Amino acid sequence: MMRVSFSIATALAAAACWGQTVEQVYNRDTNDPFKLKSVKVESTVVGPIVRTSTLLTYDNPFKHLTEASIHFELPDAAVLSGFAYYYGDEYVKGRLMDKAKAWFIYTAITSRNEDPGIMVQWTPTEYHCQIFPIKMGSDFRVRLYTVAFLQPKADALTIPRPSVPLANASYSGDRGALGALDWSVRTVRSAPAVQQGDDYKLPMPETPVRAVAQKFKDGRVYVAGLMHVSQNKDPEDPTFAGIKNPKVVNLDPNTIAFMGLMPHKRKLAARFHGTRVEFTPEYIYHGSETARLWAQQMLADGELGTGSKTLRFSLKYGVPSTQTALLAVPSEEMKVFQAKQREWQKQQAEERKSELAESREQRGWEKNRNQNWNNSGGGDPEIRIRIPGATKVQAILPDRRVVDLQPNGDVWGGNFEIPAEAPEGIYAVRVLAQMVDGSTTETQWSYTVDRTPPEGQAKFVFESNRLFLEVRSDKGLAEVAAYGPDGAKWVLKEVTPGVYRIEIPRGQLTELTVVMKDRAGNKGEIVCSLPQ
Amino acid sequence: MLFAAVTLALTPAALPGVWRNYNEVFDLAKVGPSVVAATNGGLIEETGGRWRSLLSPAGLREIGGLPPLTVQLSDTRAYSLRGRDWTQIPELPSRNRSLETGLLLSPTEGWPLREMPKPAATVYSLIRDQQGVLAGTSAGLMRWNASAWIPVGPPSALPLPRPNGLAEIGKDYLIGGLGGLYLGRPGAWKQVSTQPVRQILGESDEAWVVYGSGAVDKVVPSQDQLFPDVWYGAARRPWVSCVAEIGKTLVFGGQGGWIEHGKEVTETYPKELDGDVVLAIEGREAVRWVGTQRSGLWRFGSGQTKRWNPGNGLTDPWVTSLCRVPPKGLMVGTMTGGLFLLDGDTIRPVECPTKRITSLAIWKGHLVVGAMDGAWLKEVASWRKLETDGEETTALTVLPSGVLAVTTASGVHFLAL
Numbered sequence: 001m002m003r004v005s006f007s008i009a010t011a012l013a014a015a016a017c018w019g020q021t022v023e024q025v026y027n028r029d030t031n032d033p034f035k036l037k038s039v040k041v042e043s044t045v046v047g048p049i050v051r052t053s054t055l056l057t058y059d060n061p062f063k064h065l066t067e068a069s070i071h072f073e074l075p076d077a078a079v080l081s082g083f084a085y086y087y088g089d090e091y092v093k094g095r096l097m098d099k100a101k102a103w104f105i106y107t108a109i110t111s112r113n114e115d116p117g118i119m120v121q122w123t124p125t126e127y128h129c130q131i132f133p134i135k136m137g138s139d140f141r142v143r144l145y146t147v148a149f150l151q152p153k154a155d156a157l158t159i160p161r162p163s164v165p166l167a168n169a170s171y172s173g174d175r176g177a178l179g180a181l182d183w184s185v186r187t188v189r190s191a192p193a194v195q196q197g198d199d200y201k202l203p204m205p206e207t208p209v210r211a212v213a214q215k216f217k218d219g220r221v222y223v224a225g226l227m228h229v230s231q232n233k234d235p236e237d238p239t240f241a242g243i244k245n246p247k248v249v250n251l252d253p254n255t256i257a258f259m260g261l262m263p264h265k266r267k268l269a270a271r272f273h274g275t276r277v278e279f280t281p282e283y284i285y286h287g288s289e290t291a292r293l294w295a296q297q298m299l300a301d302g303e304l305g306t307g308s309k310t311l312r313f314s315l316k317y318g319v320p321s322t323q324t325a326l327l328a329v330p331s332e333e334m335k336v337f338q339a340k341q342r343e344w345q346k347q348q349a350e351e352r353k354s355e356l357a358e359s360r361e362q363r364g365w366e367k368n369r370n371q372n373w374n375n376s377g378g379g380d381p382e383i384r385i386r387i388p389g390a391t392k393v394q395a396i397l398p399d400r401r402v403v404d405l406q407p408n409g410d411v412w413g414g415n416f417e418i419p420a421e422a423p424e425g426i427y428a429v430r431v432l433a434q435m436v437d438g439s440t441t442e443t444q445w446s447y448t449v450d451r452t453p454p455e456g457q458a459k460f461v462f463e464s465n466r467l468f469l470e471v472r473s474d475k476g477l478a479e480v481a482a483y484g485p486d487g488a489k490w491v492l493k494e495v496t497p498g499v500y501r502i503e504i505p506r507g508q509l510t511e512l513t514v515v516m517k518d519r520a521g522n523k524g525e526i527v528c529s530l531p532q
Numbered sequence: 533m534l535f536a537a538v539t540l541a542l543t544p545a546a547l548p549g550v551w552r553n554y555n556e557v558f559d560l561a562k563v564g565p566s567v568v569a570a571t572n573g574g575l576i577e578e579t580g581g582r583w584r585s586l587l588s589p590a591g592l593r594e595i596g597g598l599p600p601l602t603v604q605l606s607d608t609r610a611y612s613l614r615g616r617d618w619t620q621i622p623e624l625p626s627r628n629r630s631l632e633t634g635l636l637l638s639p640t641e642g643w644p645l646r647e648m649p650k651p652a653a654t655v656y657s658l659i660r661d662q663q664g665v666l667a668g669t670s671a672g673l674m675r676w677n678a679s680a681w682i683p684v685g686p687p688s689a690l691p692l693p694r695p696n697g698l699a700e701i702g703k704d705y706l707i708g709g710l711g712g713l714y715l716g717r718p719g720a721w722k723q724v725s726t727q728p729v730r731q732i733l734g735e736s737d738e739a740w741v742v743y744g745s746g747a748v749d750k751v752v753p754s755q756d757q758l759f760p761d762v763w764y765g766a767a768r769r770p771w772v773s774c775v776a777e778i779g780k781t782l783v784f785g786g787q788g789g790w791i792e793h794g795k796e797v798t799e800t801y802p803k804e805l806d807g808d809v810v811l812a813i814e815g816r817e818a819v820r821w822v823g824t825q826r827s828g829l830w831r832f833g834s835g836q837t838k839r840w841n842p843g844n845g846l847t848d849p850w851v852t853s854l855c856r857v858p859p860k861g862l863m864v865g866t867m868t869g870g871l872f873l874l875d876g877d878t879i880r881p882v883e884c885p886t887k888r889i890t891s892l893a894i895w896k897g898h899l900v901v902g903a904m905d906g907a908w909l910k911e912v913a914s915w916r917k918l919e920t921d922g923e924e925t926t927a928l929t930v931l932p933s934g935v936l937a938v939t940t941a942s943g944v945h946f947l948a949l
Binding site for chain 1: 609636638640694728760761924941
């Protein structure tokens with residue numbers, strides 16, 4: 001809802017119906033503006049939406065390496081669908097990628113004084129582009145691709161008009177004179193656009209809703225449309241039936257742009273002011289415009305949060321976000337690009353590996369892990385020891401072997417092997433830690449290798465006409481269990497130190513096998529017959 | 533001359549049939565003009581600047597009096613080489629220790645050589661020979677070449693000591709142990725994970741890796757893909773202790789039950805297994821035999837649940853391994869009670885050279901038993917000890933090529949019939 005009210009304010013302020021609004025294009029070193037030579041615009045109207053490709057050509061008088069900077073804005077209900085520039089005569093298209101990766105590669109290439117371009121999103125409607133260095137002796141040419149909605153103006157719909165100053169390097173509101181457009185317009189499945197003054201206009205649709213639908217590459221159908229809502233002020237209006245996760249942007253007090261997913265191809269309906277309007281979107285070809293318009297609003301609303309979810313979403317729909325950037329690299333720099341991309345992927349893989357290891361450490365599976373054994377018959381236990389402030393920790397095993405422990409926060413860990421044939425005895429593991437201040441601390445813990453099976457005596461005890469099995473053995477055994485001939489198992493409880501008991505059901509039992517197991521895994525066995 | 537005798541007595545370990553790791557060198561000694569080193573992969577010897585491997589026990593820590601050759605293992609047992617056999621002796625004879633004869637260093641002691649810096653690894657031993665100073669370190673053997681320490685010694689075919697599992701996937705191998713998980717082949721290993729590995733199951737072009745932490749990764753080398761923690765978030769109890777292939781279904785044993793991954797994923801946690809850990813699982817159609825750490829062997833899925841433990845013939849309830857022996861038998865390996873055969877509902881002990889079984893496999897129609905003290909193959913009426921130096925068997929794997937890989941505490945032995 002916040003988004004709707006925000007949109008009303010901005011839409012009213014931008015009543016001039018600008019499309020791409022270029023604010024500044026300047027030399028980043030000198031802050032001198034680049035002088036506009038021409039603006040060529042191609043707009044294609046498809047139902048209520050319009051695709052615009054704008055080629056900006058600037059004079060490049062600079063005789064030394066120059067970094068160009070471009071800043072531009074889009075309306076709320078619009079999305080940047082592409083960016084490219086010309087390296088001399090080569091058309092260099094921007095690729096959408098993880099922003100950190102894009103900057104990693106951009107920095108690597110510019111450090112060679114070569115020529116990539118990068119475009120990032122500052123806010124959902126503001127974009128900034130840097131290109132370095134511009135090829136000397138060639139015009140500076142940039143192409144922007146956008147998708148937007150037709151704009152309501154008086155009793156008609158107008159095609160959003162790109163706005164480009166002749167020369168501006170200032171962030172002040174005054175952008176000076178605007179450049180003339182070489183503007184061509186074509187319409188698809190719409191009435192022809194008619195030029196009136198500086199604008200191209202189309203008649204208002206006869207129905208209150210005009211929408212188009214496209215199948216995106218994910219197989220789902222996305223819809224985008226315009227709706228007449230006459231002085232809508234209710235933030236709860238309109239509501240939609242048949243559209244999943246609808247997004248709405250107010251274009252003016254009487255018109256909204258909406259977009260969303262269509263789970264099923266069927267008639268859609270909108271309700272506002274208590275009135276229900278049914279409509280069927282016009283299905284056009286497979287394409288991405290409607291999906292991108294919806295995705296842009298999802299990102300602008302911040303519904304995905306930040307981080308990896310936003311990144312994945314942004315890459316899937318090809319829509320810039322706070323997590324992505326468009327990077328354009330000329331073909332002669334592709335080798336560097338690919339090498340840097342591999343380097344980045346390797347770094348990412350390492351980071352993922354380390355995150356994975358950390359997340360595994362944090363899971364509550366410790367009860368299943370063999371840690372810091374103090375009693376054993378052999379095996380491969382894990383050392384885990386908390387030593388805050390250590391820079392390096394080593395465990396010195398009884399057999400002289402040194403194990404470098406790995407940190408996970410303040411906890412240092414590693415595995416070692418207690419030999420299967422290690423003789424009985426007490427063994428010490430020394431843990432040496434090098435601390436931040438250069439000092440060394442030593443911790444020690446010992447484990448006992450025990451290979452002697454426990455011994456004991458078993459007897460049956462009658463108490464109050466109940467039959468109990470009582471076993472006397474070492475105190476603190478890991479388990480004392482009695483097994484019947486059918487495999488039935490009774491685990492005895494240690495009622496007093498060294499005395500284990502359980503009630504045995506009186507029945508067909510004739511013999512029990514008692515197994516006493518100590519904490520090192522040694523087992524002693526007693527077979528006892530039940531009294532008749 | 534001593535080592536000429538040793539060489540004659542022992543099979544060279546660097547045969548293509550054995551992979552070892554020599555990356556930890558604990559002691560150095562001289563025998564005539566040669567230097568011998570006690571490594572985690574056995575004894576190695578330098579003659580005329582060339583290193584070669586000699587078969588000997590794993591877990592070597594110290595070389596004692598010479599001659600005869602005596603050694604001490606990590607478990608403190610001492611042995612003497614007499615003729616072709618190692619004989620246990622009460623204690624390791626002491627020998628004169630100096631830089632010329634071989635020094636043992638303690639990690640807490642200072643570096644004894646002023647003329648050269650300490651190698652960037654833990655140094656266990658030092659010796660001076662005709663070519664200079666040689667260091668036995670936690671990163672292998674190193675020789676000082678007047679300006680830097682350079683690695684010497686035979687190349688390790690294994691990327692890690694004490695492997696716990698192996699799978700052959702296409703042209704590569706996946707091997708795991710306490711030192712993590714590696715993919716590749718001798719001379720070209722790539723570390724996939726640093727986590728200690730418990731078990732690896734290869735299945736056509738992919739492998740399933742069970743880690744000591746209970747996590748499971750799926751590795752598809754042909755696509756250079758790793759699917760980490762496949763059960764985390766996908767199963768109610770994602771902690772896994774073993775994996776087995778039953779027909780076309782993968783079965784993952786864990787805490788109190790198991791997960792099956794066939795056409796669908798199903799989870800089974802019978803109340804009988806509450807609090808117990810599944811260490812081995814086998815099956816046929818809907819029947820599942822489940823070997824546990826504490827409560828013996830269970831059978832589920834064929835009517836009434838059945839169990840076998842010390843009360844009815846399975847004297848050790850710690851089941852380590854299971855293996856079907858057609859037409860209807862099931863071999864049951866236990867940690868201390870030896871081998872058992874379950875035939876129908878009856879279980880009985882099977883005569884076997886070892887009581888401490890770690891793994892079972894069927895290889896070319898023969899039952900193979902891996903144990904804490906070696907590996908054996910069942911012939912018609914007898915057991916044949918496999919040439920794995922009597923080492924602890926950590927896994928048995930029948931590779932797609934038909935070779936049996938016996939993974940032991942000291943290396944991997946590839947055997948063919």
